[in-house]
Amino acid sequence: MAGTSVIKNMPSHDLLSELRTFVSGATRSMKTNPLEFARTALSLLKTLPAARDAVLEYFCTLFDSAVDKYITDVQMMVSDSTQPGSVSYEEATITEIHNVLCSFVSLNPEAWAPIISTWSLELLGELSSRYTGMARAPMAAGLNESLQLWMSCRATRTLIDITTQCFSCLMHSDTDSCINALLDTSVAHSPNFDWVVAHVGGCFPHTVITKVLSCGLKDFSQHASAEQGAKSPKLISVVGILGHLAGSHFVDIRTALLELFKWSMEPGDVEEADQRKATVPFLFQLASVSSTLLRALTTGVLQTLDVTMLAQLGTQAPGWCEYFGSAQALEGNLFNKYTELRLQLFFPSKLFCLRLIGQPTGLAHSLSRQLFVSGSGQPISGKGKHFIFRQNMDTCLILQGKRFVSLLTVVECSVSTSAAVEAAVYL
Numbered sequence: 001m002a003g004t005s006v007i008k009n010m011p012s013h014d015l016l017s018e019l020r021t022f023v024s025g026a027t028r029s030m031k032t033n034p035l036e037f038a039r040t041a042l043s044l045l046k047t048l049p050a051a052r053d054a055v056l057e058y059f060c061t062l063f064d065s066a067v068d069k070y071i072t073d074v075q076m077m078v079s080d081s082t083q084p085g086s087v088s089y090e091e092a093t094i095t096e097i098h099n100v101l102c103s104f105v106s107l108n109p110e111a112w113a114p115i116i117s118t119w120s121l122e123l124l125g126e127l128s129s130r131y132t133g134m135a136r137a138p139m140a141a142g143l144n145e146s147l148q149l150w151m152s153c154r155a156t157r158t159l160i161d162i163t164t165q166c167f168s169c170l171m172h173s174d175t176d177s178c179i180n181a182l183l184d185t186s187v188a189h190s191p192n193f194d195w196v197v198a199h200v201g202g203c204f205p206h207t208v209i210t211k212v213l214s215c216g217l218k219d220f221s222q223h224a225s226a227e228q229g230a231k232s233p234k235l236i237s238v239v240g241i242l243g244h245l246a247g248s249h250f251v252d253i254r255t256a257l258l259e260l261f262k263w264s265m266e267p268g269d270v271e272e273a274d275q276r277k278a279t280v281p282f283l284f285q286l287a288s289v290s291s292t293l294l295r296a297l298t299t300g301v302l303q304t305l306d307v308t309m310l311a312q313l314g315t316q317a318p319g320w321c322e323y324f325g326s327a328q329a330l331e332g333n334l335f336n337k338y339t340e341l342r343l344q345l346f347f348p349s350k351l352f353c354l355r356l357i358g359q360p361t362g363l364a365h366s367l368s369r370q371l372f373v374s375g376s377g378q379p380i381s382g383k384g385k386h387f388i389f390r391q392n393m394d395t396c397l398i399l400q401g402k403r404f405v406s407l408l409t410v411v412e413c414s415v416s417t418s419a420a421v422e423a424a425v426y427l
Contacts, residue, residue, distance in 0.1 A: 018044060022051070022058075038062070038093045042100045056119050059097060063123060064130075066090045066155035071131045074149070091154055098158045102165050109169030114177035117166035120159045121181045124196050125189035127156060132192045143244070146195035160196065164203050171207060179211035183241070187233040190240060198244045205249040209256045212241050217260070220285065220323075221278035239290045246292045253293070254300035257283065261301040265312060277316065281323035 021032075022040055038059075045055040069090075104112040128150070150156045167178050182200065186193050201208040216238035242253055264279030283301065287294035305313075 015044075015048060022055070034062075034089060034093045035096060038096055042097065046104065052115070060123055060126075062090060062093060062097070063155045063159065064127065066094060067127050067131055067153060070153045070155065071134050075134065094155055094158050098162060101162055105162075105165050105169050109166075110173065113166040113170045114174065114181075117163055117170075117178045118181040120163045120166070121185045121196070124156060124159050124163070125185040125193045127159075128192040128196065129189045143194055143198055146192075147199060150195055151199070160199055163196075163200060167200065167204055167207070171204070175207055175211050176215065179208065179215050182208070183212065183215055183234055183237050186237040186241060190237065194240070194244060197241050201241060201245045202248065205245060205252045206256070209242065209245060209249065209252050210259070212238055213256055213260055217275055217279060217282050220282045221275045235285060236289075239286060239293065242286075243290060243292055246296075250292075250296065254296040257293070257296050258300045258304065261304075265309060277319055278323065280313065280316065281320045284320075285323070 018040055022037075022044055024032075041055045041058055044051045101112075101116055105116055132146070151160070163178075167175065170178055182197065186197055216234055219234040246253055260279060261283065264276045266276075268276055283297060287297055
C-alpha cells in the first residue's frame with residue numbers, strides 16, 4: 001500500500017518550480033497528467049506547509065469529481081437496470097493519494113492524523129450532503145442502504161479508510177482531535193453523515209463511545225444554562241452517534257456511562273471541577289432525550305449507587321439547577337422520566353439524587369392508597385398518598401400525584417413472609 005508510492009522528497013531549489021507547476025495545473029492553465037500532477041501536489045503537501053490548504057482543496061475537487069461520476073452511474077443503473085460504467089482514470093490518482101496520505105499518518109501520526117482526519121471527515125460530510133439526494137431510492141432509503149451506497153464508491157471508501165487509519169494511529173494518544181472533528185461534522189451534516197459515524201464507530205466502538213461522551217461532556221459543561229445545554233448541537237450529535245452504535249455495542253455504551261459517572265465521583269484537579277460537576281446533569285440530559293441511553297443508565301450507572309454516593313450527590317444537587325433553569329424544572333424533568341420508566345428518587349431536602357429501580361421484579365405491589373410489603377400481606381396506610389417501595393431497599397418515595405410529599409426511611413425491613421416493616425421514620 002504505502003510502499004507502492006513513488007513520492008520522493010524534492011531538492012529545495014526545485015520547490016518554487018514545483019509550486020508554480022501546481023498552481024498552473026490546479027487552475028487548469030496548463031494541461032497535466034493527472035497521476036503525475038497528484039504526486040507533485042503530495043510532495044508539496046509534505047515539504048511546503050504553506051501550500052497544505054491549497055493541496056487539500058485540490059484533492060477535494062478530485063474526490064468530488066469521482067463521486068459525481070459514481071452517482072451518475074448509480075442513477076443510470078437505477079433507471080436503466082444497467083451496471084455502473086468502467087473505472088475512470090481517476091482511480092489510479094485516488095489510489096496514489098490514499099497510499100501517500102496513509103504513509104504520512106503511519107510515519108508521524110501526531111502531526112498528520114489530526115490534519116488528515118479533519119480534512120477527510122469534512123469532505124465526507126460535504127460529499128454525503130451534496131450527493132445523497134441525487135442517489136435515487138431505494139439506494140438512499142436508510143442507514144444500511146447508505147452504507148452500501150457509499151462503501152461501493154471508490155472515492156468515499158478511500159476517505160473512510162484514511163479516517164480509520166488516523167483513528168487507529170491515535171488510539172492511545174490524541175484521539176480527542178479526531179472525535180471532535182467527527183462530532184462537529186455530524187452536527188453540520190446529519191443525517192447524511194450518519195453512515196460515516198456508524199462505520200467509524202463500528203471500527204473502534206469503545207474508543208469512539210468513550211471519547212464522544214468526553215467531548216460531549218466538555219461542551220455541555222461550557223453551556224451551563226438550561227436552554228443552551230439541552231439544545232446544544234453537540235449534545236444532539238452525541239445522542240445520535242450513541243444511538244447508531246447502541247444496536248451492536250450497547251454493553252460498551254453502558255460501560256462507558258458507568259466509567260464516566262465513577263470518574264465524576266472521584267476527587268480531581270481544579271481544572272476538571274466544572275466537568276465533574278456537570279456529569280450527572282449531562283447524564284440526565286442524555287437520558288431525557290434518548291430511551292436507549294436511559295436504559296443503559298438503568299442497567300449500569302444507577303444500579304451502583306450506595307449510601308455514600310447518595311450523600312455525595314446530595315451535596316452536588318444544588319449546583320444542578322443551573323443546567324435545568326430551576327429546582328422545579330429539574331424536579332419536573334425527573335418526574336416525567338419516573339412516570340415513563342419507573343424511577344425511584346431520593347430527596348435530600350427538596351433537591352434530589354436518582355436511582356433506577358428497573359423492572360418490577362421483587363417490587364412490592366404499589367397501590368394508589370396503600371402499600372403491601374412483598375410477601376407480608378400487611379399494609380401501610382397511605383391516606384391518599386402513593387407509595388413506591390422495593391424490598392431490601394432502605395428508602396421509599398412518597399408521592400401524591402406527581403408532587404413530592406415526604407421521604408420514608410425504612411429503619412428495619414424483614415424479608416420474611418411473616419413480618420413486615422418493623423419501624424419507620426418520616427423525614
